[in-house]
Amino acid sequence: MSNELLISAEMSEADRLTIAAGPADGIGLMRRAGEAVAAEILKRYPAAAHVHVLCGPGNNGGDGYVVARILADSGVSTTIWASGAPRPESDAAFAAAECPIKPRPLSGFAAEPGSIVVDALYGAGLSKPLSGDAAKAVDTATALRLPVVAVDLPSGVSGTSGDILGRAFRAEVTVTFARKKPGHLLLPGRGQCGEIVLADIGIGDGIIAQLAVSTFENVPDLWLREFPVPAVDAHKYKRGHVGVFSGGPSATGAARLSAMAAARSGAGAVTVLSPPNAMQVNATHLTAIMLREAGSLEEVQEFLTARRPEALVFGPGLGPEPKVGNFALQLIKALADGARDEATASHASAIVLDADAITSLAHQPQALFEAAREPSAPVLVITPHEGEFGRLFPDIAGDKTLSKLAKARAAAVRANAVIVYKGADTVIAAPDGKAAINSNGAAWLATAGSGDVLSGIIAGLLAQGMPLFEGTCAAVWLHAEAGSRFGPGLIAEDLPLALVPVLRELFDARTAAQ
Numbered sequence: 001m002s003n004e005l006l007i008s009a010e011m012s013e014a015d016r017l018t019i020a021a022g023p024a025d026g027i028g029l030m031r032r033a034g035e036a037v038a039a040e041i042l043k044r045y046p047a048a049a050h051v052h053v054l055c056g057p058g059n060n061g062g063d064g065y066v067v068a069r070i071l072a073d074s075g076v077s078t079t080i081w082a083s084g085a086p087r088p089e090s091d092a093a094f095a096a097a098e099c100p101i102k103p104r105p106l107s108g109f110a111a112e113p114g115s116i117v118v119d120a121l122y123g124a125g126l127s128k129p130l131s132g133d134a135a136k137a138v139d140t141a142t143a144l145r146l147p148v149v150a151v152d153l154p155s156g157v158s159g160t161s162g163d164i165l166g167r168a169f170r171a172e173v174t175v176t177f178a179r180k181k182p183g184h185l186l187l188p189g190r191g192q193c194g195e196i197v198l199a200d201i202g203i204g205d206g207i208i209a210q211l212a213v214s215t216f217e218n219v220p221d222l223w224l225r226e227f228p229v230p231a232v233d234a235h236k237y238k239r240g241h242v243g244v245f246s247g248g249p250s251a252t253g254a255a256r257l258s259a260m261a262a263a264r265s266g267a268g269a270v271t272v273l274s275p276p277n278a279m280q281v282n283a284t285h286l287t288a289i290m291l292r293e294a295g296s297l298e299e300v301q302e303f304l305t306a307r308r309p310e311a312l313v314f315g316p317g318l319g320p321e322p323k324v325g326n327f328a329l330q331l332i333k334a335l336a337d338g339a340r341d342e343a344t345a346s347h348a349s350a351i352v353l354d355a356d357a358i359t360s361l362a363h364q365p366q367a368l369f370e371a372a373r374e375p376s377a378p379v380l381v382i383t384p385h386e387g388e389f390g391r392l393f394p395d396i397a398g399d400k401t402l403s404k405l406a407k408a409r410a411a412a413v414r415a416n417a418v419i420v421y422k423g424a425d426t427v428i429a430a431p432d433g434k435a436a437i438n439s440n441g442a443a444w445l446a447t448a449g450s451g452d453v454l455s456g457i458i459a460g461l462l463a464q465g466m467p468l469f470e471g472t473c474a475a476v477w478l479h480a481e482a483g484s485r486f487g488p489g490l491i492a493e494d495l496p497l498a499l500v501p502v503l504r505e506l507f508d509a510r511t512a513a514q
């Protein structure tokens, strides 16, 4: 598996462990890194008139000297522009000594149309905003629209947070080593990377396993082995039952979107729980989805006890009023009590809190966090977009020192819930520190009701028994994949059906792996 994302300390540790295990040494890893970048350049730009390699003072620059040496050996006209000499006796100094090209100072960097830029200024060691000659080099490459190949990361992009420090190169290709870094997937960094090539430089899977990494790219490898396959003797309730709370008569669509998505994602039974005054409008629009009147907590409890749904969706279309937040808290408490009292056993194992539930709970966040901490509380998935996140976790949202990844993690710990911090770079974070970054979405998903569909998919997969973190990650990936493949013209109603071909592929991959 190569879905782990490494922060710079983990990459250094991987480096150290690999060297300790032998036979590779530091310069050996650096040579392999440079070779991988040079091979990519020779493959992609065979007709390049000239290559300008920009080398920084650290190991990123060291990789650059290797690249320049190989390109020159291959007959490519190559210039090195260096910002400072590598530290004596360092691997980068060895790489520079092996390179026959005499570096010129970066301050003089100039290039001609038709040439290629290799950005080996700063990688994992970026420690402050790009300024001076480095910033000028970014401007020159940008103004001339030169293709940039970035070594490890485009200089200026933080590998940890994806933030741009000062300014950053916009690469056509970024060649990174061993594993991707969070900054390759988080915005705005992701937008600067272009195509990302992952090169094997001899840091083995066994070494990565020793790091006990907790951040992952959200790809099917992460959860496919948990993906539900119905048993031969399955009946509908064995395939999982989802309950979705509906809003009032003029706000029922969101629940239906969610319900349809839960059903499409494989839940065997889905029930919309409707206030009495919305029964008629819901009944008019529901066919395979069941409908049940549940305007009061007592009626909801009756449903829970009688039908034992495994997952509930609470929030879409309910309205942002405080009473909705109060109801959410009562629901969590009722489920916790039910779980304690096996006689009534009115427990659902998961609640997805979305949309208006999040906004209405922002009036009393502490009450939510305390309820979620009760030992018998149902497991919670909270799915805020940026605005909702800021309402429920204002201090975390406002902390400029935290990346989106770190914010989602902090929120997950505080709320004792899996947090799905949505957006073009959705982060899924669990209270135990595990987190995944999603990157297969597209802006077509930015359409009203799309989030309601996501909640339904999450509940659908959890109801089928997927583990909490993996099921939530799978749902986020599926939703993004279905929306990206559908493309222009997508509206939320299309998404449940657009899941079908993606589900087929996952099902085939899952059964092939069995």
Ligand SMILES: NC(=O)C1=CN([C@@H]2O[C@H](COP(=O)(O)OP(=O)(O)OC[C@H]3O[C@@H](n4cnc5c(N)ncnc54)[C@H](O)[C@@H]3O)[C@@H](O)[C@H]2O)[C@@H](O)CC1
Residues within 6 Å of the ligand: 011, 012, 014, 015, 029, 030, 033, 056, 057, 058, 059, 060, 061, 062, 063, 121, 122, 123, 124, 125, 126, 127, 128, 129, 130, 131, 134, 151, 152, 153, 177, 201
């Ligand atoms: N396993 C690994 O860790 C490997 C790392 N390799 C390369 O090593 C790189 C990391 O090397 P380093 O840790 O030496 O870090 P960098 O080479 O990214 O940068 C470190 C140097 O740049 C300076 N610096 C950082 N930001 C600056 C700024 N904005 N303005 C001016 N100076 C700045 C620092 O003070 C330091 O001197 C990786 O990105 C990768 O390219 C490869 O050689 C392969 C193996």
Ligand SMILES: Nc1ncnc2c1ncn2[C@@H]1O[C@H](COP(=O)(O)OP(=O)(O)O)[C@@H](O)[C@H]1O
Residues within 6 Å of the ligand: 355, 385, 422, 423, 424, 425, 426, 441, 442, 443, 444, 445, 446, 447, 448, 449, 450, 451, 452, 453, 454, 479
């Ligand atoms: N630019 C984008 N690229 C990829 N996914 C996006 C983008 N914008 C929004 N999304 C996704 O679309 C969904 C929108 O959810 P949400 O904001 O709750 O919408 P709504 O409330 O209208 O249902 C989320 O899953 C989000 O991650």
Ligand SMILES: [K+]
Residues within 6 Å of the ligand: 060, 119, 120, 121, 122, 123, 150, 151, 152, 153, 154, 155
């Ligand atoms: K770089």
